[in-house]
Amino acid sequence: MTQATPKKVTVVKCPTCKTDVVWGEISTYRPFCSKQCQMIDFGEWADEEKAIPGAPDMSDSDGWSEG
Structure with missing residues (x-):
C-alpha cells in the first residue's frame, strides 16, 4: 500500500x-487577502498610479496623420 503525498500549499503575499x-479556493480574493485590498489596488490602476510599461501611444500626439 502506498502513502498519499501531502498536497503542497502555495502561499503568496497580498500585493x-x-x-x-x-x-x-479558501481565498476568495486571491492574490489579495480581502475585498478592501482588492479595491485599493483597483483604485490605483483606475487613477493611473500603476501602469504596465510599453511604447507610448502616439495616436494623440501633435503631427500625427493617417497619410
Whole structure:
C-alpha cells in the first residue's frame, strides 16, 4: 500500500498589504487577502498610479496623420 503525498500549499503575499494569502479556493480574493485590498489596488490602476510599461501611444500626439 502506498502513502498519499501531502498536497503542497502555495502561499503568496497580498500585493497591497503583504499579508500571507493561501492560493486556493479558501481565498476568495486571491492574490489579495480581502475585498478592501482588492479595491485599493483597483483604485490605483483606475487613477493611473500603476501602469504596465510599453511604447507610448502616439495616436494623440501633435503631427500625427493617417497619410
